[in-house]
Amino acid sequence: MKLNINGNTYQTGAEPNDLLLWVLRDELGLTGTKFGCGIGYCGSCTVHVDGKPMRACVTPVQAVQNKNIRTIEGLKKGETLHPVQQAFVDHQVLQCGWCMSGQMMQAAALLEQQPGISDEELLQGMSGNFCRCGSYVRIREAVLDAAKRVREGRS
Amino acid sequence: MSSRKWRITRRQFLIGLGTAGGAVALGFYLGKPAMQLKLAEGSEDSLKSQAKLPKTPDAWFEIREDSTLRLYVTKSEMGQGIHTALAQLAAEELGLKVTDLDVVQSTTRQGPKDSFGTGASASILTSFRPMREAAATFREMLLKAGSGQLQKPAEQLELTATGVRVKGTEQQALYADLARQEGMWEVPKTPPVLKKVRGFQVIGTSAQRIDLPAKVTGEAIYGYDARLPGMLYGAVLRPPTLEANLKSADVSQVSRQPGVKTVHVDLEAGFVGVVAQTRNQARNALRHVKAVWDQGKLWQQKEILDLIRPEGKAGVTFQREGKGSAGLKQGNVIRAEYRSPFAVQAAMEPQAALADVKPEGVKIWASTQYPFRISSAVSKKLGIKEETIEVIPTYLGGGFGSKINSQAGLEAAILSKAAGAPVHVGWDRTEEMTQGFLRPPTHSVLSAVLKDGKIETLEHRIGSGVVAFSTLPSFLETLMGADFGSYAGGKVLYDIPNRQGISYNPHLPVRTGWWRGLGLFANTFALESFMDELAAESGTDPLEFRLKHLPASAWGVRMRKVLQTVARESRWGKPRPSGRALGLACGSSFENLIAQVAEVSIDQEKERVKVHRIWCAMDPGLVINPDGAKAQIQGAVMWGVSSALKEEVLVKDGKITAQNFTDYPLLSLEEAPDIQTFLLEDGSGEPRGVGEPPIAPVGAAIGNAIFALTGKRLREVPFNAERLRSAGILV
Numbered sequence: 001m002k003l004n005i006n007g008n009t010y011q012t013g014a015e016p017n018d019l020l021l022w023v024l025r026d027e028l029g030l031t032g033t034k035f036g037c038g039i040g041y042c043g044s045c046t047v048h049v050d051g052k053p054m055r056a057c058v059t060p061v062q063a064v065q066n067k068n069i070r071t072i073e074g075l076k077k078g079e080t081l082h083p084v085q086q087a088f089v090d091h092q093v094l095q096c097g098w099c100m101s102g103q104m105m106q107a108a109a110l111l112e113q114q115p116g117i118s119d120e121e122l123l124q125g126m127s128g129n130f131c132r133c134g135s136y137v138r139i140r141e142a143v144l145d146a147a148k149r150v151r152e153g154r155s
Numbered sequence: 156m157s158s159r160k161w162r163i164t165r166r167q168f169l170i171g172l173g174t175a176g177g178a179v180a181l182g183f184y185l186g187k188p189a190m191q192l193k194l195a196e197g198s199e200d201s202l203k204s205q206a207k208l209p210k211t212p213d214a215w216f217e218i219r220e221d222s223t224l225r226l227y228v229t230k231s232e233m234g235q236g237i238h239t240a241l242a243q244l245a246a247e248e249l250g251l252k253v254t255d256l257d258v259v260q261s262t263t264r265q266g267p268k269d270s271f272g273t274g275a276s277a278s279i280l281t282s283f284r285p286m287r288e289a290a291a292t293f294r295e296m297l298l299k300a301g302s303g304q305l306q307k308p309a310e311q312l313e314l315t316a317t318g319v320r321v322k323g324t325e326q327q328a329l330y331a332d333l334a335r336q337e338g339m340w341e342v343p344k345t346p347p348v349l350k351k352v353r354g355f356q357v358i359g360t361s362a363q364r365i366d367l368p369a370k371v372t373g374e375a376i377y378g379y380d381a382r383l384p385g386m387l388y389g390a391v392l393r394p395p396t397l398e399a400n401l402k403s404a405d406v407s408q409v410s411r412q413p414g415v416k417t418v419h420v421d422l423e424a425g426f427v428g429v430v431a432q433t434r435n436q437a438r439n440a441l442r443h444v445k446a447v448w449d450q451g452k453l454w455q456q457k458e459i460l461d462l463i464r465p466e467g468k469a470g471v472t473f474q475r476e477g478k479g480s481a482g483l484k485q486g487n488v489i490r491a492e493y494r495s496p497f498a499v500q501a502a503m504e505p506q507a508a509l510a511d512v513k514p515e516g517v518k519i520w521a522s523t524q525y526p527f528r529i530s531s532a533v534s535k536k537l538g539i540k541e542e543t544i545e546v547i548p549t550y551l552g553g554g555f556g557s558k559i560n561s562q563a564g565l566e567a568a569i570l571s572k573a574a575g576a577p578v579h580v581g582w583d584r585t586e587e588m589t590q591g592f593l594r595p596p597t598h599s600v601l602s603a604v605l606k607d608g609k610i611e612t613l614e615h616r617i618g619s620g621v622v623a624f625s626t627l628p629s630f631l632e633t634l635m636g637a638d639f640g641s642y643a644g645g646k647v648l649y650d651i652p653n654r655q656g657i658s659y660n661p662h663l664p665v666r667t668g669w670w671r672g673l674g675l676f677a678n679t680f681a682l683e684s685f686m687d688e689l690a691a692e693s694g695t696d697p698l699e700f701r702l703k704h705l706p707a708s709a710w711g712v713r714m715r716k717v718l719q720t721v722a723r724e725s726r727w728g729k730p731r732p733s734g735r736a737l738g739l740a741c742g743s744s745f746e747n748l749i750a751q752v753a754e755v756s757i758d759q760e761k762e763r764v765k766v767h768r769i770w771c772a773m774d775p776g777l778v779i780n781p782d783g784a785k786a787q788i789q790g791a792v793m794w795g796v797s798s799a800l801k802e803e804v805l806v807k808d809g810k811i812t813a814q815n816f817t818d819y820p821l822l823s824l825e826e827a828p829d830i831q832t833f834l835l836e837d838g839s840g841e842p843r844g845v846g847e848p849p850i851a852p853v854g855a856a857i858g859n860a861i862f863a864l865t866g867k868r869l870r871e872v873p874f875n876a877e878r879l880r881s882a883g884i885l886v
Contacts, residue, residue, distance in 0.1 A: 022434055026388070031380035032373020034552070036503050037584045041816045044503055072373035085371045092363065092782055095790060096234030097370035098377065098503040098552025127825040130816065132503045132553050133234045134793025135786070136827035 006074025016062035043129030095133035182212025183289035233551035248290035272525030276844020291347035361782035378522030381509035390437035396809035398451025453809035465618035474656035482612030482653030493681035504552020505587035510567035529564035556669030592668030595620025599681035625668030645678035680854030738860025742851030795853025797822035
């Protein structure tokens with residue numbers, strides 16, 4: 001089976017029902033996508049499939065064949081951080097960082113899919129991504145700042 | 156590292172001269188953490204023998220072949236920003252920037268046995284002076300070596316990221332060149348002069364976290380991410396009940412399952428593990444184990460709560476002032492009982508480790524707060540000399556006490572040996588919730604006598620499962636009597652003539668242990684809610700009532716400041732918007748003082764307490780990194796809110812009820828309050844730990860706000876819909 005990830009084609013020996021998260025992490029070595037709950041609840045494993053945020057821990061690989069998968073490793077453009085990544089650095093959001101690939105992928109998808117998204121909708125859209133270090137105050141600041149950057153077309 | 160020869164040239168310092176690359180290194184020892192001192196107090200002579208200097212240092216600077224400086228530390232980076240803060244201490248005295256230092260965590264083969272690990276908010280406390288002394292000494296040595304090579308007096312020289320430079324010029328002697336001059340490396344005879352607090356240029360600034368660039372791009376490696384060529388995956392059979400004992404295991408069907416390489420059974424240890432090509436195959440194969448269990452006693456919640464009732468002869472007094480409890484015989488006794496449930500740490504990264512067991516040595520990459528706990532467990536279990544086991548700590552996806560345990564490291568080693576290949580064991584969420592140790596449930600009974608509007612006598616009886624005793628040797632348990640983890644935050648520090656604290660610490664059938672702040676959250680919830688009750692009883696404003704009971708000591712003066720700060724900032728005593736009210740509480744831990752005000756309302760539709768905002772003032776003595784300290788406050792307060800409103804684990808039919816986040820919900824972004832932080836410094840120039848203390852007042856601040864709003868007193872966390880309903884708060 002072939003998977004298109006971050007613009008590259010990967011050949012995988014995975015079975016159709018194998019879950020995308022473990023194929024990414026264990027087989028392909030893309031460990032930036034994290035495991036948190038295994039039931040699609042906490043959001044740590046969020047990736048983009050054709051631009052939409054999806055929970056890789058409950059997504060069988062056969063469902064994403066011939067689609068464009070993007071992971072945290074593919075979020076920056078060349079050496080330039082995505083506006084969401086840059087905002088997360090500028091606001092020093094990350095503590096342990098484990099949930100953060102998912103947080104940033106969720107925010108990036110919301111901003112890219114819905115250019116006119118309101119601040120309220122954006123925060124609502126972030127509410128299914130859990131953080132145990134308790135960095136919510138900064139996640140709020142950073143995603144609202146990232147939204148501004150995207151609207152103004154800067155990084 | 157193994158080629159390095161250390162020699163002691165002065166009491167606290169070691170110079171190491173490496174054979175490779177002509178590297179020179181200066182090592183030093185950390186101070187004793189507060190908790191270790193406490194242990195030593197409790198055990199008197201038994202620990203004194205450990206006071207001898209180890210042959211290798213706790214932390215050290217090293218000149219690399221590319222002329223950069225590396226700083227080796229023993230403390231784990233689990234999100235608290237410790238690698239950055241330690242680099243700030245060093246950079247300050249070296250006269251460098253934080254980013255000029257490459258901070259690396261040493262492995263268990265690269266230093267002495269750090270018998271403390273990372274926790275108890277102790278890393279800065281123990282490093283503050285030794286790290287600066289070592290950096291200042293190293294700076295002098297580098298300048299002296301540079302002076303020789305550049306033929307200039309040391310006063311005209313300065314350090315850069317890669318060498319010693321003549322000030323105002325480009326003329327520089329590279330560190331790597333200096334390092335090859337073996338004869339020159341002697342520690343100066345006189346101790347270095349440290350910078351004065353008011354001269355600090357790096358300490359006290361918000362240096363950016365050095366681990367963020369790798370974390371933000373997904374490149375940072377955690378224990379769950381560790382990989383080796385040819386690695387396999389392990390899964391371990393878990394007992395079905397708390398007291399289950401494995402009688403027999405028929406594994407004849409297991410090895411036939413797809414991808415299975417090895418099945419390992421150790422009946423005596425109750426261990427059945429499978430190693431397979433993929434994680435999924437390993438877990439699937441486990442389902443084919445035909446295990447017979449003796450399920451043991453099927454415990455129920457109520458039976459466990461009976462065990463922690465703080466009454467009877469087992470209590471140990473941990474505090475007594477004046478007449479103690481005897482003061483309760485004079486006057487009307489006001490009494491209240493407070494409770495908190497089992498809880499889990501719920502680090503977002505479950506326990507994980509990769510082990511490679513070979514005849515010539517063992518390597519284990521692990522998310523761990525306590526690498527030596529893994530090497531010692533593996534040594535005992537596999538009969539391998541501990542000196543040949545190297546545990547390499549990775550970044551941790553949260554710890555909060557759970558990764559003091561690090562059982563996954565031992566499991567990976569057992570299975571790697573059985574399979575003859577590197578094996579990774581990563582726990583799933585259910586294992587993380589049920590197989591580690593839980594925060595113990597608590598039951599506090601508070602009794603007081605008031606006289607003329609002031610408290611004359613206050614007694615605090617605490618019933619709780621063990622915390623520190625979960626991992627300490629049992630001889631210490633006997634020596635210390637009360638578990639300092641269980642009664643953390645339980646001492647009454649107000650100026651009250653008669654005070655007594657009594658602790659009951661049974662070992663429960665559920666394994667209990669370390670959790671962020673230990674007993675701080677539960678004990679401060681009990682004490683500070685009760686203070687609020689006594690204020691109401693005496694008809695005094697809660698702020699005024701607390702101020703009235705502060706001692707005249709330095710602690711009292713500092714506490715007055717943090718209390719007045721949050722009162723002023725939250726506009727305490729002024730009218731609030733309709734349907735909202737404020738609650739106040741304070742607490743202290745590790746000499747760090749905290750006061751908080753919470754603003755709440757009741758959301759009848761969503762059947763919940765809404766915490767709108769928390770004002771938090773903290774005086775940790777000296778702040779190393781203001782932004783880092785604020786992040787720690789925000790995190791600890793969020794923990795407190797989550798625990799106060801939601802978190803609860805029950806025991807039913809011999810099992811733990813929480814299996815995943817669906818039945819152990821965490822606070823979400825939508826429920827998270829705004830947090831206003833205020834950092835005060837007492838002018839002592841001495842920093843205290845900040846990672847845990849801010850959790851102390853949260854439960855009481857919220858509970859007191861609910862009381863102010865509704866007149867109803869909630870004495871058990873979490874304040875969930877069921878408890879709000881039975882208190883008549885939900886209508």
